[in-house]
Amino acid sequence: MIWILDITLLLFLVVCAIAAISIKDLLSAVIILSAYSLIMAIVWVEMQSVDVGFTEAAVGAGITTVLFIATLARTEGRSED
Amino acid sequence: MTGFDLITDHLPVLTVVIPLMAGFLTPIVGWIDRKLCWYWVMLTMFAVLLMTSSNLYTVITSGTIHYHLGGWTPPIGIEYVIDLLNGFVCLIIAFIGLMVGIYSIESIKKELPNKIIPFYSIFLLLITGLMGMTITGDIFNFYVFLEISSLTAYALIAMGDRGDGVVASFNYLIMGTVAASFILLGIGYLYAVTGSLNIADMQGLLPSIYDNKVVLAALAFFMVGFSIKVGLFPLHAWLPDAYTHAPSAASALIAGLMTKVGAYAMIRFMFSVFTPEFVIDMTRMAEILTWAAALAIVVGSVLAIAQSDIKRMLAYSSISQIGYILLGVGLANVIGMQGGLLHILNHSLMKCALFLVAGAIFYRTGIRNLHQFQGLGKKMPVTTTVFLIAALSMIGVPGTVGFTSKWYLALGSINAGQWIFVIVILVSSLLNIVYFWRVFDNIWFGHPHEVEHIKRDEAPLSMLIPMVLLAVLCIFFGLFAYYPLHYVLEPLSNALLGIGVLP
Amino acid sequence: MAIETVHSITPALAVLVSMVASVLILAFGKYPNIREGWTFVAAFIKFSLVISMLPLILEGKVITYTVIEMLPNLPIAFKVDAFGILFAITSSFLWIFVSSYSIGYMRTLKEHAQTRYYFCFAIALSSAIGIAFSANLVTLFLFYELLTISTYPLVAHTETSEAISSGRKYLTYLMISGISLLFSILVVYHYTGTTEFSFSGIAGLETLPRTTLYILFITFMVGCAKAAFMPLHAWLPAAMVAPTPVSALLHAVAVVKAGVFTAIRVILYVFGIDLMEISGLWLYMAYFVSITIILASIFAMTQDNLKKRLAYSTVSQLSYVVLGAVLITQHGITGGMLHIPYHGFMKITLFMCAGALIVTAKKENISDMNGIARQMPITMLAFTVGALGMIGMPPAGGYITKWYLLLGAAELDNMILIGVLLISAVLNAAYFFPVIYVAFFKKPDKELTYKEAPLTMLVPLTLTAIISIIIGIWPDAPGMFLDIVNIAVANVTGGGI
């Protein structure tokens, strides 16, 4: 039944992606992007690519998010679209 | 075994690794003394120039060089392949890099006094990226170096005019990311259907599966990606701002090299990854390219006329000149191809010279609006003469490099039966005259009462030397186009089109 | 007829002399006397170099020199034949006079930017000689473009907005025509694989489809817009804003002469007599230039500005040259070719006179010139000589060329062309005689105080007037223009003299 998990995760990815680009509050968008990366990492680990999943978790969900949040702290948190 | 022998075997990789090492050691050199940075760059660039010349010489005399990185035979490991095409482009990169390097000492001191160390570090990394892109025989390795060159280009542009430079750089970054992603996707497609990343291996595997839709999609993505990278007309939006607002030295470097290497990559992918019959006959991609290029030639020239900032004018002119290169490539006959390839060299020389002149004028006077150029001919005679030569060459006056490539392109168009492109080329020459003549008028026909009190105030020697050298080469290769054509471009065009084989 | 070929660097040197001079002129820009000294030195050296080649040419030989092989099968090369040396002698000889005259003119008017002026002048002369000696179309195109570029600063010399807009007009016309010429060269190269001139036309062109050939001919003639054929003549009157020596250069020495020279090269040495005849192009072209001859003369009559009148006169006279060439009979071609030097001497005399009037009397309009001959008799006498030549009356040389042209037209039994020649002679008289009449016989409106122009101007114009007479009286003296023309005609017609 692992494919159900897979499909759920993949669908969740799409949901996260749409949410990340359409939400007006940028901090939320960035957090959602972080979740997106994390799910992506899980999907990849599920697909037997452990190293890439590991990296994506550390980079996509970790450093990238930190950089985004730091940027938001120096600029503004809301978007008009 | 002497040290020299040790080096000669490894020149292909050293041409990339030496600027790379030098690039990340620059911060340490600059930490000792920031004045050393320039000498460091000069030393590196000079070494690179020697190495690329030697590479090209070896290729001409004894054929294509293969270098297996890590000692792994090609499909397993990464391979460097230097044939006439990339040997030629590498030499251009090294030469233009050296020229801009010499020029940069004064201009950077004035424009970016606080950022000398990162500038030079990034300068060398840009050279690394371009070299790596050019020299590699592995498409994923190509992607990695493409990203190095892109990131460094973003950085160089962002160093320019406050605000404007940063916005230009950001737009370029977004467009560049789209382009790079498309290219990455194309690489993935090709990998999916062939299982290889090596260009030669791939060219062997692809013909049996040309009817596969994935291959066509890969070609489409590559073409779009590279079109963005070279600034082909409908996808050029990032280019004018980026060229305009970068620091003078960076404009010259980027205008002289980035798009040319993009064009090289396009040629490489069209004719070495895919085969000529696929690009020319099966998908008619070459023909589509010629029409896009013809459009770019005309639109670029027309837009250039509307500009009053000299760097922006030159940027639009670049858009049109890129059209020439791609027109020649797309014509896909030997003569047109030679014209297009020759224009890679020619346009690097001319455009680099023009941007250096624009930078020198800005350095001395702070003026970039060409309506304020009155009397500059008296003030900076050498600089403006260089401008004259390079601009005449752009126009395509015989005896300059511009003429030879236009001649070949026009002949190639006639050979292909496309008379309309001949007219496009000739009309764009006229348009070139229009926008350059405004500058000449302002430079040499300043109103007398203004001219009288202008004193001679030439740019410093370190700026003049590269400019003059480029102008001299503009004329040299105009008169002796025989050398590049006979030794490099003719066999190369035959080989690319599958008519002859490289030695 | 086998033609002996001699290799010699002399033609290249002749071209190079004024290039070198231009650099020296630039270097000595601060010292006017030395600067103008270089101009003279270069003019004399150039003339003697050109003359030194004459004996070989008169022996029926051809001098060649290949500078470099620019592209495969596309060398920059010189070839001196009789027709080339005819133009070269004319322009290099006249340069001496124009130089002297320029010095007087420019210094009297205290013009600005004289260094640039002499610099460009020297380059323009180089280009003219280069055009004369070109061995192929590409070399010719190179110098043709160089001539356009180097004369632009001369036309726009005064830098007033009028001058600059005229300069732009000049440039626009000539650049467009240059592009057209380039296109034609490309086509020739594409179909024949060579661009080298040949006495019987470039082999291979006759295989072209007729339509292509006609289009090619048209683009070539558009390319010769320097010759100021009628729809493409507008730049020439506009360029009259330039200083008078420049007008002299444009009209008599270099630019328009280069245009007709190129036209004849194209007609006789690219297409060749046979092809012109077979394709019937000669007749169309003859009618076409006839229109120019007549219309330009009529325009000339309506001009009050003397220089503009002379300009239209040039438009009309140049078409004689082309008319002669397209008559493709021995006499017609002789007349046409001979008109190049003859018109040069006569027109330069006229322009120098007009310039002298501007410098001393400050007068440009014919209606202001009442009685001017009383103050400036020598100038106006010279003017009269030139004008008579233009009309085609002895003693000045013009009658000889007209005679040959008439003979050519008569040989063809073409009444229209004969009529055109006769009518145009009448029209020429109609616009030149009023000037002479006004100058000599009308009473001045008020007391005139000025005298003759300075000697540097007066001497050259007198000399050219005298030469105009000499070539009219002894046209067939050995080594004179008629000799050279006969050889050139023999070359292209393939027959004896």
Added chain:
Amino acid sequence: MKIIALIAVILAGGMLIYAGQDLPAFGDPESPAYQHPIIEHYITHAETESGVGNIVTALLANYRGYDTLGEVTVIFTAGMTVILLLRRREI
């Protein structure tokens, strides 16, 4: 802008779907990418040639080590760029 974007996106998407028809099936061991002899080489020789058990590491640092050098350079460049853009002091 939105319209252009939509057109571009639809074009790109169309191309992707078009290509998708001929892509090897997901997880297919017969796919060309997996059948290429280099994969066999990597799997069987990673241990003997590189001395590491993780094939990805063997590829990363050995067979395609040069890519990794490029990758590190990219990181270095990014660091340099950010320093260049955001440091206020003289650097």
Added chain:
Amino acid sequence: MSGIQESIVIRTVVRIMVPFIQIFALYVIMHGASGPGGGFQGGVIFGAGIILYAMIYGHKEGKQRMSDKLNRILSSSGVAIFAVTGISCLVFGGMFLQYGVVPLLPDNPAVVSRLLIDVVEIGIGITVLAVMISLFFDVSPPETDEEELPASEEAGQ
């Protein structure tokens, strides 16, 4: 972030955790040869440790652990380690990055290769951690007490 910075619990937890994070990072780097992980992931984790420290204790404290100068040297030397490894292979007569030719253990190129792969991974790790930290310091908002120049004075050259 000031609220977090003053929480004693978090400060203490971070102080205890950071060394462990760094040890874990070193493990990841070294373990890359036989399991998931490698220089890149380890470097990021190591960097994350210091970033975490700097977030909680402030930039000043963070920079005491990783000064700009050290950062610059580390980021250059990481790549240098990699490139020098490659070039040393040239010196011993191999191709660039041909680890097997380096005569550390003449009989066993696989082990030499393994050793050099570790060296290279460490090089990658050093560069990555240095760059990640410097990225964080530069991108995050400057703290008021260490800001040297206001934005407006910097322009104008």
Added chain:
Amino acid sequence: MSGIIEIIFAEFNYWIYVTLMMIGFYAMIAKKNLIKKVIGANIFQTAIFLFYISLAEVKGGTAPILLHGHDGADAAHKAVSEVIYVNPLPHVLILTAIVVAVSTTAVALALIIKIYEEYGSLEEDVILAYRRQLQPEFSEHARQKQEGEQ
């Protein structure tokens, strides 16, 4: 039942990556907020990474880490014959590509900070309007110079 699902599943990854790419691409072009553009770029790139990783998948394969520890070459061959490993090459490529992506993101964010300092906004149209006001033909330097001369 499971057969149909298998078919859907067989192509499912491809569908997802196409969708994600289109979402990311759209955000990069159409969104006016600069941060949103960068988010879009991230989604776009990860979608491509997903495509690569999907390529690497082999049914029933395990992670490309040899399963035997360090027992030497013979054991390795044995292990290979028994176990199917997934394709390791795309993984390596994507490791590199992830690093490239994060570098690009970092540079983009640094540029965004600079832009915000300069224009006080992250909306593209606001920035554009602001730049139009400033008359881009005249650079700062030229204007100062002109004023100095007058």
